[in-house]
Amino acid sequence: MRKAKRLTYFNYVLIILVTLIFIFPFIWMLIASFKTQAQIMSTDTALFFQPTFDNYRSVFGEHNFLTYIINSFIVAFVSTVFGLILGLPAAYAIAKYKQQKLGFVILIARIIPGISFMIPWFIIFTKLNLTDSYTALVLSHMLVGLPFIIWIMIPSFEGLPAELEDAARVDGCTLQGAFVKVLLPLVMPGIITSSLMSFILSWNNFMFALVLSGEKTKTLPIAIFNFMSYSEINWGALMAAAVIITFPIIIISLFVQRYIISGVTAGAVKG
Amino acid sequence: MKKKKTSTLLLFFIVLVSGLLFACSNGNDNGDGSVELRFIAANHPWTEAIEPLLPEFEKETGIKVKFEKYFEDQLTQKLTTEFTAGSTSIDLFMMRPLQEGKLFNLNGWVADISSYTDDADWEYGDFTDPSVNSLKADDVLFGIPIVTEREILYYRKDIFEENNIEVPKTVEELMNVAKLLNDPANDFYGFVARGQSAAAVTQFSSFLYGFGGDFFVDGKATLDTPEAIEAFQFYGDMLREYGPPGVLNMSWPQAAGLFGQGKAAMYTDADSIYPNLTDPEKSVVGDKVGFTLFPAGPNGQTPYNVTSWGLAVNSKSENKDEAMEFIKWATSKEVVAKLQDNGVPGPRQSVWDNQQGTDTFPSELVDVINQANAIGREYDRPLVIKVNDARDIIGTVIVAAIQGEDVEAAAKAANKQFQELLDDEK
Numbered sequence: 001m002r003k004a005k006r007l008t009y010f011n012y013v014l015i016i017l018v019t020l021i022f023i024f025p026f027i028w029m030l031i032a033s034f035k036t037q038a039q040i041m042s043t044d045t046a047l048f049f050q051p052t053f054d055n056y057r058s059v060f061g062e063h064n065f066l067t068y069i070i071n072s073f074i075v076a077f078v079s080t081v082f083g084l085i086l087g088l089p090a091a092y093a094i095a096k097y098k099q100q101k102l103g104f105v106i107l108i109a110r111i112i113p114g115i116s117f118m119i120p121w122f123i124i125f126t127k128l129n130l131t132d133s134y135t136a137l138v139l140s141h142m143l144v145g146l147p148f149i150i151w152i153m154i155p156s157f158e159g160l161p162a163e164l165e166d167a168a169r170v171d172g173c174t175l176q177g178a179f180v181k182v183l184l185p186l187v188m189p190g191i192i193t194s195s196l197m198s199f200i201l202s203w204n205n206f207m208f209a210l211v212l213s214g215e216k217t218k219t220l221p222i223a224i225f226n227f228m229s230y231s232e233i234n235w236g237a238l239m240a241a242a243v244i245i246t247f248p249i250i251i252i253s254l255f256v257q258r259y260i261i262s263g264v265t266a267g268a269v270k271g
Numbered sequence: 272m273k274k275k276k277t278s279t280l281l282l283f284f285i286v287l288v289s290g291l292l293f294a295c296s297n298g299n300d301n302g303d304g305s306v307e308l309r310f311i312a313a314n315h316p317w318t319e320a321i322e323p324l325l326p327e328f329e330k331e332t333g334i335k336v337k338f339e340k341y342f343e344d345q346l347t348q349k350l351t352t353e354f355t356a357g358s359t360s361i362d363l364f365m366m367r368p369l370q371e372g373k374l375f376n377l378n379g380w381v382a383d384i385s386s387y388t389d390d391a392d393w394e395y396g397d398f399t400d401p402s403v404n405s406l407k408a409d410d411v412l413f414g415i416p417i418v419t420e421r422e423i424l425y426y427r428k429d430i431f432e433e434n435n436i437e438v439p440k441t442v443e444e445l446m447n448v449a450k451l452l453n454d455p456a457n458d459f460y461g462f463v464a465r466g467q468s469a470a471a472v473t474q475f476s477s478f479l480y481g482f483g484g485d486f487f488v489d490g491k492a493t494l495d496t497p498e499a500i501e502a503f504q505f506y507g508d509m510l511r512e513y514g515p516p517g518v519l520n521m522s523w524p525q526a527a528g529l530f531g532q533g534k535a536a537m538y539t540d541a542d543s544i545y546p547n548l549t550d551p552e553k554s555v556v557g558d559k560v561g562f563t564l565f566p567a568g569p570n571g572q573t574p575y576n577v578t579s580w581g582l583a584v585n586s587k588s589e590n591k592d593e594a595m596e597f598i599k600w601a602t603s604k605e606v607v608a609k610l611q612d613n614g615v616p617g618p619r620q621s622v623w624d625n626q627q628g629t630d631t632f633p634s635e636l637v638d639v640i641n642q643a644n645a646i647g648r649e650y651d652r653p654l655v656i657k658v659n660d661a662r663d664i665i666g667t668v669i670v671a672a673i674q675g676e677d678v679e680a681a682a683k684a685a686n687k688q689f690q691e692l693l694d695d696e697k
Contacts, residue, residue, distance in 0.1 A: 037553040041528040122356045131360075211352050215339050225342035229314035230418075230579070231544045233524050 026246075033240035040235045055240035063237070065244060068223040074134055075219060076202040079141040080195050083149045088191070091153030092179060096162070103154060110147045117143070118211050125212060132214025140208040145198030152197070156190035157183070192256050200249055220245050306593045307335040311364040313346050317418050317580060318365070320613035321601060328600050334593050347371055354380040359587045363594040368405040368414060368581045374656045375583070381413040382584040382591055388412065393599045401649040402618035405578035414581035415598050416618035420543040421565075421643040422477040422574040422651070423636075427536050428561040438563050442481060442505060445537070445566045449513035452536040461513035463526050463535040464506075466673050468666025469659065470522035473651040474540055475669055476575050478502045481568020486653035486665070490693055494668065495686040498570070500679055507672020519673060531556060539565065543579065543616055545636060562636040564643060576647025578618065620644065656696050664688045
């Protein structure tokens, strides 16, 4: 018993050690966001320094980050919602009717490097007069999120016994009704995992947003480069902006963490 | 039954997509018939300084200007994508003549603006020669310079005074001083400059010219000439013997940071980054920084003197005259003087000669810049299409030299690769 306990302490020490190493960059980022440029560069003020809030003031004041946060949120949220609307029935159909080939075709969209879409898309969206609009960004980000949602959801749906749907149909549900009322609640962990991932992928997406967004719809990953210019890098404000970008994702992730884990393993063991 | 289901779904999808298109589409039409220029700009002090002046221009001419700002690499990516797609919506843009001028010009993306130069009020002749030459190809003018820079030597006035040392005038003296002041035991180094391979190429160029070398001459790569090898060797020795540890990872932010922390006696880099060294928020040696002309090599004093940024007009723009109107305003004597007052080194000699345009610069720096304006080369990197590839190739020799490897062998290997790159572009 005593031995087991000692082992546990040892484990805790190890866990703390490993965690410290992993969150070190994050802590550095957090600390640096409260420093002036000179303090960041100096090793004398690595841990003890006079904190300043100027970086955050500059991020929200001069650089108007609230607009970019709203832009990013709209694009990530809408593209995830539409990804779910199209992706869930698709994943269900692929799982139920065993359309592996179709599934593979969808995966091709993710295999092709995203950069090869950029010029055709730019031409199309210019012709439609849609550059610098949320529509273009939402549609392009769905290319990233949608296959992801479908591929996470296929095993989740495969894990459900076919009898469930049959039972619902017998009780008078339409096919659509059975899907929405009976099947979807059962695959909730998968839905949460996939929508969170889709949200994060969109939130962090840089390439598509660079070409398709303009001054009105600039998203966070593009805006963070506001702090880098030809002959100056504003490290403090850059770090403050990085904290602001990371923060919502961390909060959401912590909140739904337990769903993610059961989502990833769902379908792994069929019983 | 099945058919009905398909059509319902199809209908749903159509409604969904068209709803999206309808809800979010937005035109660029002003509605009142006035011209609005789309200007793709870089994150740069120039942009920050000109934005507050814009209302003057808009009031004067009735032309509106819409800015979009990007970090330089993203700017290139954005412009390249849009131009490849044949975009007509960009009217004018900022570009780096040395980095992408050749590519943009050969692709026909930049409009020929030679015909606009005879405007007497604008006084085109006032731009310094090196600054305009960066934006010319076979006498065709495809851009107007807005920001210029030169390589200079930054040094610590206090340390030089304490040790009673003269400011180095030649590269030989530079090495002697670096040797004398180098004190690694106390974390103080004689010399710092960029050591990160591709980034170092531009700041190495002044050394290369000083030793009598060049990147290529008449389509022949000249990285392995005795002069070039000597220059590589010198640059490598300086940074290996008298430079800080980790110099191989240093571009200007790291090197300037180190100098700003008071850990180096001398530093060669572009004059445009001087605020990073003199601003007390960013540097602890602010009032102790001295400026001097880049030291002479065995072959004379030839620091680079380049146009780092220029303005150009999209060749497919429908508002070329209005775009030129903006460029003329933005590069007029009055506006350049105001911009220079904000610390943006401009291309006009008359402004450099004038007290008002140079007030904000340290007076020593103005002297150095005025001297450098008379000399210098108009390029700091090989003027090819694949500038980045060329810089990577040349960077390998710099890295080999800093690491103390066989410079001659590295130069020969790089020269061969560079020659292939040059041949490919013919």
